[in-house]
Amino acid sequence: MRRRSFVQLAVLAVLVAAATTAIALLIPWLPESAGKERDRIDLVFWLATGIAIAIFAIVVSAIVFAVVKFRARPDDDSDGPPIHGQTTLEIVWTAVPTVLVTAIAVLSAIVLHDNASAGRDPLRVRVTAVQFAWSFTYLNGPAKNVTIPVLRLPLGRPVKLQIESKDVIHSFWVPELGQKQDAVPGRPQTLVITPTKPGTFPVVCTELCGLGHALMRSQAIVMRPGAFDAWAKSAGQGGATS
Amino acid sequence: MSKVTVEHEVQAAPPRLPGRGPRVLLSPWFRLVWTIPLFFGIGAGIVSLVRWLEGWHPIWQGSVQTTVALVTIPFGFLVGIGAFDYWLAYAIGQPTRPEDHSSHGARSWRDYLRVNTDHKVIGIQYIAANIFFLIAGGLLAMLFRAELAEPGMQYVSTQTFNGLVSVHAALMIFLVIVPVFAGIGNYVIPLMIGAPDMAFPRLNALSFWLLPVAGIMMLASFLVPGGAFATGWTSYAPLASHQPLGQVFFNMGVQWAGASSIMTALNFLVTIITMRAPGMTFWRMPLLVWANFTTSTLVVLATPFIAGSQFFVMFDRIMHTNFFEPDAGGYVLGYQHIFWFYSHPAVYIMMLPGFGIISEVISTFARKPIFGYRLMALSLVAILVLGFSVWAHHMFVAGMAPWLRVPMMVTSLLIAVPTGIKIFSWLATLWEGRIRFTTPMLFALGFIANFLIGGLSGVYLGSVPIDIHVSDTYFVVAHIHYVLFGGSLLTVFAGLYYWFPKMTGRMYNERLGKIHFWITIVAMNLTFFPMHWLGLQGMPRRVADYQDRFADLNLAISISSFVLGASIVLFLYNIITSWARGPKADGNPWRARSIEWQVSSPPPIFNFDEIPQVVGGPYEYGVEGARHAVFSGNGAVRLEDAEKARR
Amino acid sequence: MEAHVEAHAHAAHPPVANVSSRIDPRVLGMFLFIASETMLFGAFFTAYFFVRVVNGYPWPPKGDHLPVLVAGVNTAILVTSSFTMHWALQSIKRGHRAGLQAGLVLTLLMGLTFLLTQILEYARVGFAPHDNAFGTIFYGLTGLHGAHVFVGLTLLLFATIRAFRGHFSPQHHHGVEIPGIYWHFVDVMWIVVYTTVYLI
Ligand code: HEA
Ligand code: HEA
Ligand code: CUA
Numbered sequence A: 001m002r003r004r005s006f007v008q009l010a011v012l013a014v015l016v017a018a019a020t021t022a023i024a025l026l027i028p029w030l031p032e033s034a035g036k037e038r039d040r041i042d043l044v045f046w047l048a049t050g051i052a053i054a055i056f057a058i059v060v061s062a063i064v065f066a067v068v069k070f071r072a073r074p075d076d077d078s079d080g081p082p083i084h085g086q087t088t089l090e091i092v093w094t095a096v097p098t099v100l101v102t103a104i105a106v107l108s109a110i111v112l113h114d115n116a117s118a119g120r121d122p123l124r125v126r127v128t129a130v131q132f133a134w135s136f137t138y139l140n141g142p143a144k145n146v147t148i149p150v151l152r153l154p155l156g157r158p159v160k161l162q163i164e165s166k167d168v169i170h171s172f173w174v175p176e177l178g179q180k181q182d183a184v185p186g187r188p189q190t191l192v193i194t195p196t197k198p199g200t201f202p203v204v205c206t207e208l209c210g211l212g213h214a215l216m217r218s219q220a221i222v223m224r225p226g227a228f229d230a231w232a233k234s235a236g237q238g239g240a241t242s
Numbered sequence B: 001m002s003k004v005t006v007e008h009e010v011q012a013a014p015p016r017l018p019g020r021g022p023r024v025l026l027s028p029w030f031r032l033v034w035t036i037p038l039f040f041g042i043g044a045g046i047v048s049l050v051r052w053l054e055g056w057h058p059i060w061q062g063s064v065q066t067t068v069a070l071v072t073i074p075f076g077f078l079v080g081i082g083a084f085d086y087w088l089a090y091a092i093g094q095p096t097r098p099e100d101h102s103s104h105g106a107r108s109w110r111d112y113l114r115v116n117t118d119h120k121v122i123g124i125q126y127i128a129a130n131i132f133f134l135i136a137g138g139l140l141a142m143l144f145r146a147e148l149a150e151p152g153m154q155y156v157s158t159q160t161f162n163g164l165v166s167v168h169a170a171l172m173i174f175l176v177i178v179p180v181f182a183g184i185g186n187y188v189i190p191l192m193i194g195a196p197d198m199a200f201p202r203l204n205a206l207s208f209w210l211l212p213v214a215g216i217m218m219l220a221s222f223l224v225p226g227g228a229f230a231t232g233w234t235s236y237a238p239l240a241s242h243q244p245l246g247q248v249f250f251n252m253g254v255q256w257a258g259a260s261s262i263m264t265a266l267n268f269l270v271t272i273i274t275m276r277a278p279g280m281t282f283w284r285m286p287l288l289v290w291a292n293f294t295t296s297t298l299v300v301l302a303t304p305f306i307a308g309s310q311f312f313v314m315f316d317r318i319m320h321t322n323f324f325e326p327d328a329g330g331y332v333l334g335y336q337h338i339f340w341f342y343s344h345p346a347v348y349i350m351m352l353p354g355f356g357i358i359s360e361v362i363s364t365f366a367r368k369p370i371f372g373y374r375l376m377a378l379s380l381v382a383i384l385v386l387g388f389s390v391w392a393h394h395m396f397v398a399g400m401a402p403w404l405r406v407p408m409m410v411t412s413l414l415i416a417v418p419t420g421i422k423i424f425s426w427l428a429t430l431w432e433g434r435i436r437f438t439t440p441m442l443f444a445l446g447f448i449a450n451f452l453i454g455g456l457s458g459v460y461l462g463s464v465p466i467d468i469h470v471s472d473t474y475f476v477v478a479h480i481h482y483v484l485f486g487g488s489l490l491t492v493f494a495g496l497y498y499w500f501p502k503m504t505g506r507m508y509n510e511r512l513g514k515i516h517f518w519i520t521i522v523a524m525n526l527t528f529f530p531m532h533w534l535g536l537q538g539m540p541r542r543v544a545d546y547q548d549r550f551a552d553l554n555l556a557i558s559i560s561s562f563v564l565g566a567s568i569v570l571f572l573y574n575i576i577t578s579w580a581r582g583p584k585a586d587g588n589p590w591r592a593r594s595i596e597w598q599v600s601s602p603p604p605i606f607n608f609d610e611i612p613q614v615v616g617g618p619y620e621y622g623v624e625g626a627r628h629a630v631f632s633g634n635g636a637v638r639l640e641d642a643e644k645a646r647r
Numbered sequence C: 001m002e003a004h005v006e007a008h009a010h011a012a013h014p015p016v017a018n019v020s021s022r023i024d025p026r027v028l029g030m031f032l033f034i035a036s037e038t039m040l041f042g043a044f045f046t047a048y049f050f051v052r053v054v055n056g057y058p059w060p061p062k063g064d065h066l067p068v069l070v071a072g073v074n075t076a077i078l079v080t081s082s083f084t085m086h087w088a089l090q091s092i093k094r095g096h097r098a099g100l101q102a103g104l105v106l107t108l109l110m111g112l113t114f115l116l117t118q119i120l121e122y123a124r125v126g127f128a129p130h131d132n133a134f135g136t137i138f139y140g141l142t143g144l145h146g147a148h149v150f151v152g153l154t155l156l157l158f159a160t161i162r163a164f165r166g167h168f169s170p171q172h173h174h175g176v177e178i179p180g181i182y183w184h185f186v187d188v189m190w191i192v193v194y195t196t197v198y199l200i
C-alpha cells in the first residue's frame, strides 16, 4: 500500500517536473546575452533553475497527492496515525538541500571571481551618474579623455568601468551584459564587462534616485573593433560628440 | 513567589487631576482637546527658545516645527486617551489600591475604542487596525498599478508615484504584516500557554495605541508640501536626507511603529517565560508559541537598528549632521548596513509567526501530530540565528567590501535548509492524515505552494551572480510578493479564519471563504508571476514609466491586480456579516487540542476560572487517551465533557 | 456581541497566573529592555565604526580637542552614583527608609551634575555636530547617552517621590530595584562611550 503510494507520488512528481521544465524552456526568460559575464551568470541561473524545478516538483506533487489521497470523508471523525517523526527522513531532508545549496554557492563563487577579472589590458571607462543622466569618459585607448552620453564599446575587449556618482546612489545596469553596480557618492566602484555581440542595448538606472529615476536611461552601443576605432579617432579629434 | 500576585492586585489610584473645568475635559479621549496642544506647545516652545537663543532665523520654521509635532503629538495623544494614567499616578506617588479590572475586557463595542488592558480586546484592536491599513496600502497599490497599466505618464507625477509605492510598502510592512502577527499572538498566546493575560497588560495597551499613530502619520505625509515620502520603504541615504518634508513622516512613523513592536515583543517574551501553565515545558508548547518566542527575540534585538538608521537620516536632514555625507567624512553605505541589519531579520519577523500558524492549522486539519516537532522548533531557532548573519545580501551590488559577498551568500543560501525542514515536515504531517478542507486549511496549503515559489526565487537572489543581474528589478518585486503575500498574508488569512470562531463566538461562511481563497490564489499568481519575467528582461523596480516592450504584460498585471484587490471585499463581507449574524460556534469547532480551544468561544473575560494543568504535547492526535491540558474539574469547561458533547 | 454577556457569568477576577520561572517578570522585562537599548547603542557604535575605522576619519581632526579630563571627572561622578544607588536599594531591603531616601537623592543629584556638565561641555567644546563626521558621531553617541541619563533620572525621580511618600518596604521594593538596574546600565554604557570616544 505504502509502496504504491510512493510510486504514484514519484510519477506525479515527474509529470510536474516535466511541465515546469517546459515552462522554463519554452518561455524566453532571459534576454539575449551579449556579454561573457552574462553567459557565466546564465550558467548559475540554469543550475538554480534545475534545482528549483526539482524541489518544486517534489513539494507540489506531494501537496496534490495528499489533497487527493488523504481527503477525509465528511462523516469520518477519526484521527490520522500518530506518527511523530522519522529520523532517517529528517536527516535526508536536512542533508540534501544543504548539498544542493552548497553546489549553487560554489558555482556562484567561481563565477563571481571570473566575472571580476578584466584581463591584462582592459579598456577603461569612467561612468559618471548624476540626477538624472549618465556620462561616459574614456580613460585609455584611442578615445582617451572623450566624454559622451552613450557608452560605445568595442566587441570582444574586456572593459573595466569605474563607476562614480556626483549626488545620490544610482545603479548601472545593461540587462544584455548582465553586470550591475551601484554608483556610490564618494566611493568609486569597478565593474567588468566583455561584450560579445554587436548591437544597441539599454543602460538603465536601477537604484531609486529621485523623481527622474524612471527616465534615467542611456544606451550601450557595441561596435565592431574597426568601427569603434574609426569612431574613437574622430571623437578624439573633437569630431563626434556621441 | 506570591509577590507577583500581590502587585497584580494593587494598582495606583487614578490621578486626581487638578482643575475645576467641566469633568468631560478630564475624561479619556475628550482630554485630547488640550493634551495634544499642550504637548506640542511645550515641544515647539523649547525649540523656538533654543532657536531664539542661538539666533537662528526664522525662529518659527514650518518644517522644523512639523518634526516637533511628529515627536510630541503622539505623546499628547497617548496621554489624552489615557494610556499613561496608571503610570502618571504611580509616578506622582498616589497610594495603591486593589485592581478593580475596570479597564479589562469588552462588554460592549465601546470597550474596543478605549485603552483596554485585556489581551483579547487588544488582539482584536490590532487585527481591525491592520485590516484597515491593509486596505489603505492595497488601495495605494491599485492607484500605482493604474499608472503602470500603460507606459508613459498618465495620472500622477513621478514623485507622487514614488510616494505611492513607498507608502504602500511602508504600510504593508510596518502596519500590516509585522503588527498583525502581534495581534493574533496577543489574542492566542496567553490562552495557549494557560495564562490569564499578558505579563504587562498596560504596556500591551500602549503598544497597540502607538500603531494608529504611526500609520496615520505615514498616510498624512500625502498632505504636506512636497508630497509623501518617496524613497521606497528602504529610504536610502543620501537621497532620503535631501527629500521634501514628507520624508520625516517616514522617519518618525517607523520610530513609533518600532517602539510598539519592541514593547509587544518584550511582553511576549516575559509572558512566555514566566506565565506558562504548570506542566507546560518548552517542549510542550504549541509551535505558534515557539514561533512567537523566536520572533520576539528577533524584534527586541534587531528593531533598535532601524530606529538608529532613521534617527541618523533625520539628523542629517534637519540638523545637517554628517552620518552619511561623504564630503564631510560620513560613510554612505553605513545606512544600508544599519538598515538591513534590522530589515533582513524583519523579513523573518514577518514569516516565523506565519510558520507557527501553519503548523497549528495543518496538524488540526490533517488530524495528525506535527511531524518532527522538535526539529520544527529548532529550525525556528536556526532561522533566528542565521537571520542575523545575512543582512548584506541586500547589498551585493551596493559597493560594500567585496570579501563580504561570499560569506553572506553562503549564510543566505543555508537558510533554505531550516526553511526546507519546515516545508517537508508539513508535507509529512499531511501524509496519511484525515485532511479536512476548511478555509484555513486551504490557505495553509496555498501558502506552502506560493511561499515555496518565493523561497526559491530567494535562492536565486541569494546567489551573488544572479542577484547582480536581477537586483533592483521586478524579479525582486516578484520575490517580495511571493514571500509577503503568498507567504505572510496567506498565513494571516489562514490564522484569521482559523481563530475566527474563537474570537467572535460565531462561524464564518465557509463557501465565501473558499471563493475568497480561490480568487486570491489565482489572481495573486497572475499578478506576481509575470513580474519574474519583467525583471529578468530588464524592467527596474520603482519606475513610473517603462520601455514599450513591457506594455502588454504590465496591462495584464494591472488588470489582475484589480481582481486581487476586489477579492479583499469578499473577505471583509464574510467576516463582518458572520460576526454580526453568523451561526454560533461552540468552544472547539475544530476539535483541536491546544488550550485556547478548551474554553468557551469567545473565552471568558479572564480566560480561565482556573489555570489548566498541561499533561502532554499539543498535537497528540490519534494517540489513545492522550491529553494536552486538563482542568481539575471544578472549572468551566472540562475536556472530557467537551469531547462527549461533540459526539 | 451577546457572547460577551455570557462570558460575564464567569469569575470576576482572573485566576492567579502560574509562575513558570524563577525570575521576576518585571526584572526580566527590564533586562530585555536593556538588551534592546544595548542594540540601539550598537547602531550608534556601528556608525562610529564606519566613520572612524572604515573611513579612517581623524579622531579628533586637527584643531579640535576632546575634554578628556572634564569628562573623566564626570565619569567618576556617574560611577559613584551607581554606588549610592546600590546603597539606597540595600537600605530599603533592610528597612532603613532614611538610607533609601538619602541614597536616591544623592544619586539624583549626581546624575543631574553629570548632565549639566555634559551640557556645559557641549557649549564649550568648540565643534558642532554639523561640522564634520567626527562632530556628528561625538554628539550622536554622547547625546544618545545623555538622553538615557535623562530617562534614568526621570525613573529615579519617580522612585524618590514614592520613597518620600512612604512607599516601599523590605518586601516590596521593585520600584527602586528596577530603575536601579537601568541606572547601572546607563553607568556601564557611559564607561564604554567614554573609553571609545574620549580615550582611544
Ligand atoms: C517574508 C519575507 C521574506 C522571506 C521569508 C524571504 C526569504 C528569503 N529571501 Fe528575501 N526579501 C524580502 C522578503 C523575504 N525574503 C523582501 C521584502 C525583499 C526586498 C527588500 C527590498 O525592498 O529591497 C527581499 C529581498 C531579498 C534579497 C535581495 C534582493 C536584491 O535586492 O537584490 C535576497 C538576496 O539574497 C533575498 C534572499 C532571500 C532568501 C535566500 C530567503 C530564504 O529565506 C528563502 C528560503 C526558502 C526556501 C528556499 C524554500 C523552501 C525550501 C525548501 C523546500 C528546501 C529545498 C530548497 C533548496 C535546496 C533550494 N531576499
Ligand atoms: C505584505 C506586503 C505587501 C502586500 C500585501 C502587497 C500587495 C500588493 N502589492 Fe506590493 N510591495 C510591497 C509589499 C506588499 N505589497 C513591498 C515591500 C514593496 C517594495 C516597495 C519599494 O520598492 O520600496 C512593494 C512594491 C510593489 C510594486 C512595485 C512598485 C515599484 O517598484 O515601482 C508593485 C507593482 O505592481 C506592487 C503591487 C502590489 C499589488 C498589486 C498588491 C495587491 O496584493 C494589493 C491588493 C489590494 C488590497 C489588498 C486592497 C484593495 C482594496 C480595495 C479593492 C478596496 C476595498 C474597499 C473597501 C472595502 C472600502 N507592490
Ligand atoms: Cu539614477 Cu535611478
Ligand SMILES: [Cu+2]
Pocket (backbone or CB within 6 Å): B343, B344, B347, B390, B391, B393, B394
Ligand atoms: Cu534579506
